[in-house]
Amino acid sequence: MRRPSMRTVTALAVAAVFGLAALPAESATAATSRAALPACPLSALAKAQHPVQITAWHALTQANATALQAATDQFNSSQSQVHVTLVNQPQYNDTQEKFVAGLSTGDLPDVAQIQDTGLQQMIDTHAILPVQSCINADHYSSQLSDFIPRTLSYWTVKGVLYGMPFNVSNPVFFYNKTAFQKAGLDPNSPPQTLNQVMVDAQKLKASGAVTQAGYGLKTDPSDLEEWVAKAGEAYVNNGNGRQARATTAIFDATAAKQVFAWMSKMVSSGLAVVNNDQNTEAYNNLLGIGNGNQAMTIDSSATLGTITQLLNSGQYPNVNLGVGAMPGPSGPGGVLVGGAAFYIVNKSSPAKQAAAWEYLKFLDSPQTQATFGAATGYVPIRKSSVTLPAMQQLWAKIPGYKVAYDQLVTGPSNTATAGPVIGDYQGVRDAVRNAEEAMFSNGVKSNTALAQAVKNATAAIQAYNARVG
């Protein structure tokens, strides 16, 4: 579904670059969309003095940062034209804030790693060179068929790929096989639906396999985005914000109603414990499994590396961790991409922009993706990466890592699975989180809470649009 359209766009854009001057009398809309795509100054790199020094901001930590540094060192030593210096920022949010501040002060990198939700804002800064420009100029599009389609569609708006996907994860289902056994459940068949989660939670509690409740429910609003996408529904209007800027939240359809009712029932009947998704408490759902208080939860596949390390330390002898696909409403959809992409900053000199593109190509090569994926647990975004020894060895050793990849290649590529593009993502997520909290603590009915969430989310979207429009 997606790839042909990508190719069409690419062909159109290439045609535009060569044909724009010759064919001025084309249809107005086509002309504007082509004119909107700036040129990628590829040739500037060869003319510049070597090595061209570029700076890349990233927000990875621990093993992930080490892996990125290793990949960057390898890139630096593999050629003599470009030298990349990595600058570590504390968190994704800090990087984005610092980037926005840099727009006034001029303190900007040449490449910036920005979290998934930052897409619309990065477009609105007008400070980035869409990687689509370089894909077209460098005839890189033949490589795109090897990318997992959803990793491309997530960062594509109106047919233009803005950021280069790099580290990708998605939510998976974590459960304690030991507790499942104790409760008489099959430790090798984790629940596939929300209803099954409820049934298993009841059994876990009744059998005494858990001390508190069967399920640790994290109030992470991005889970709702995933569930809605899994059901094949859109989260915001205008094709999830992919065809035009989204103006209203529309996630109060079948999937969200079902999920909200399920969450409400899980908590009110004592089958689930509510866990915070922010501050220092953000991993209580996972700690709860470790402490034997709960036995099931949903969290990002990106946590698997840390969990594995902790489990190997022998701190939690009663946990035999299982990883399953994210249970939830089924439909013509699938899970979304989470993680971050690298953006080329257009305020840098042409040579630096071209150098940045060389770096990004290297980071997304099948070999780098395999090595990085094996070292961190992120899903390699190249299909051919998974056939390489590094990934094969990882999957053989810890099969849990494969779940996130399988989820990402299962299901169609459509606007639902591309995911929503929203300017004030934080505002929309706050609206969802507040609604969930009202439902859990104040006994607000699930449909009322959901309606409130949609209303406040729309208000946040429109407030942002009014300020950029």
Next chain:
Amino acid sequence: MTADEETGARVTNRRSRRREVRLAYLLLVPALIIFAVFVFFPFIKNFQLAFYSTPPFPGLPNRYAGFSQITSVLGSSDFRNSLTVTVFFAVLTVPAGIFLGLLLAVLANQKLRGMAIYRTIFSSTIATSVAVASVVFGTLMSPQVGLLPWLGINPNPAILNNPTLALPAVAITTIWQNLGLSFILMSAGLQSVPEDILEAAKVDGAGTWTCFWRVTVPSLSPTIFFAAVVGSIFAFQTFGQIDLLTQGGPENKTNVLTYFIVTQLHVHQNPGYAAVLSIALFLITLVLTLLQLRFLERRVHYAR
């Protein structure tokens, strides 16, 4: 002295005074420049910003919104909620903080051996940063590793995720953290309670409680009022605890004014909205400060 001489002396006087004034202004210039750049300019700019609908990124135009932005922000349910939460937070923290500080100060004011150790312990939280206090209490209340859940106090949602309990929990953290300051203020105040009046009261047959309520507390009233005003200003400027413990949640029930301002500015990238909020905060703090000044003046009078 003739009239002429008198005038001459006055002129010289005026001249030298003028020279002094000029020198004074010259000496003030460096400070003025720094204040102008870092305080006055941003302050005035903030008032200007309040009238503009600001884009999330530099480079896009600010659009004039006039008073409509101010009225829409101040009339919004978010602002009302934030103000209510902040006032409630002040009510929870300030009287309790003063009461406990006074209690400890009176206890530590006994002339007993080893009292210095207790004074050190009681005032120790003044050396504790907000971050440390928050992490300590956050850990105590954590549903997975905390002491309270271990003791069986484990509501679902957990304390800090619970709309009814979150604000009181943050308030307790704050009271504990501010207790050292409150204790020191009250101890200092107790030094100024006139011994002779206390003696006289005792001679007249007043008991410990009567002495405390009729002599100590009235003599301490300026200190107590000072602590109340400073405490309220602190409460209105609370940020660290909220950021570390609850991030304004659950359901915005801990979204105090300062935290609200910061999230509007940095998370929603809305400087215009944040400017209106900070003007509101400025006016509230201004009123509190005026109260304090007026009272301190009265205290000087009282001491005479």
